[in-house]
Amino acid sequence: MSKKVLVLAETRDGGLRNVSLESLSAAKRIVEKGEVIAVLLGSDTPQHISTLAQYGADKVYVVSNDQVNQYTSDAYTQAISQIFKDIDPDFVFMGHTAIGKDLAPRAAARLGLGLISDCIDINIEGNDVVFTRPIYAGKAFQKKKSVNNKAFATIRPNNIPVLEVDSSKTAEVIHFSVEIKNLRTIVKEVVRKAVGGVDLSEAKIVVSGGRGVKSPEGFSTLQELANVLGGAVGATRGACDAEYCDYSIQIGQTGKVVTPDLYIACGISGAIQHLAGMSNSKVVVAINKDPEAPIFQVADYGIVGDLFEVMPLLTEELKNMFVVC
The missing domain is CATH 3.40.50.1220 (TPP-binding domain)
Known part of the structure; x- marks a missing residue:
């Protein structure tokens, strides 16, 4: 199936989150002749380009803008919306994390698209992309699809296996400029209660x-x-x-x-x-x-x-x- 899927590559403390690699794997499942496009937001993210390529990204959009070095709803929504309009993908995948749960509905609403959240499986059934998500506290599972095969989706960590790494694979790198304006929130300092360890x-x-x-x-x-x-x-x-x-x-x-x-x-x-x-x-x-x-x-x-x-x-x-x- 020829599809374009945009994947937000989320980082934390300078490292690439594993759920971003799982999102790439989910994207590869539904892309045959199309493209998987990863997005890195922030000035310190280009170090992850090769990793994203080796795990399935065909292109990597890099936004080296100081205003997206720390997550804020306004800045990330503006950045993702501008990238979406440039690429016009069929789907946008991101992790069902604190950032994904906040960003996906805002960006989807701004772009007039639907949102399927907390997905634990994504597959092709006929001509449709079908998303599986738990309901009733995991007692039942629901299958959903987008009526126009165009939507945002968040993926629950540790559910979709990561593809085997292909160390020979490279990706086209696109340095993309975004205009961030009228920010209502600015992060000046991040204070963490939880210290180090495994996420x-x-x-x-x-x-x-x-x-x-x-x-x-x-x-x-x-x-x-x-x-x-x-x-x-x-x-x-x-x-x-x-x-x-x-x-x-x-x-x-x-x-x-x-x-x-x-x-x-x-x-x-x-x-x-x-x-x-x-x-x-x-x-x-x-x-x-x-x-x-x-x-x-x-x-x-x-x-x-x-x-x-x-x-x-x-x-x-x-x-x-x-x-x-």
């Missing part, structure tokens, strides 16, 4: 804690296991409300949605609001001293016991396994 929304392994962790010190135990596994730490809203951890790592209906390969739930009862944020995890391991806890109904593996006894043993055993390996 929770893209983590392949998540170690998450609930009220059963009992204290901020308890979350240190979770962090130790996450470090051993190369994963990230998450939490329930209850744990955040109790001030055991920061809201930036909250998972659930009012927090982040994660889809890791492995989700370890520690001291989490399994309230429906939390399950909405992690129910699509590939493998769920639950540790809880209550054998009747609802979390065991969605867990692939369950450990009934005191997490403060289980966690140190599990962490030590995994450390030994990795040393042997």
Whole structure:
């Protein structure tokens, strides 16, 4: 199918987010004779051109404008709208991240296009591009298509496999100038509460804690296991409300949605609001001293016991396994 797909290559702390590569993979699925065009916004982004090419981009638009070095709704919407009018793509893909969830509806509305959000799969069916997205907190799935095969779409991280890298592939680079004006918001400083580590929304392994962790010190135990596994730490809203951890790592209906390969739930009862944020995890391991806890109904593996006894043993055993390996 001959299509043109525009992909926003999102960066964070100077690095290219993995969901941008997944968006390229989604674009390649629906493009046969057309083009996949990546967009890099900001003065420090040209370093990612070769990576985008090797993962499927045929062209890379680079906007080296200081006004898009930090994300603001106005600046990014203006930039994407101007690039869209220059390229006239069929679809625009971006990650279902904090930026994507804010930018996609604004840009789509400005351009008079539809939006399909939080997609977990994109395929060709007949002459249509069909998008699959979860509904009812992941209990059901909905298939949608654009009536004119032209729309914006956001892609949930960790759902569409990244294409194998082709180190020989190159892309045409286009340095594009945009006019950014009448900004209502200017970012002067970025202060982060969450420090370093693996990005929770893209983590392949998540170690998450609930009220059963009992204290901020308890979350240190979770962090130790996450470090051993190369994963990230998450939490329930209850744990955040109790001030055991920061809201930036909250998972659930009012927090982040994660889809890791492995989700370890520690001291989490399994309230429906939390399950909405992690129910699509590939493998769920639950540790809880209550054998009747609802979390065991969605867990692939369950450990009934005191997490403060289980966690140190599990962490030590995994450390030994990795040393042997």
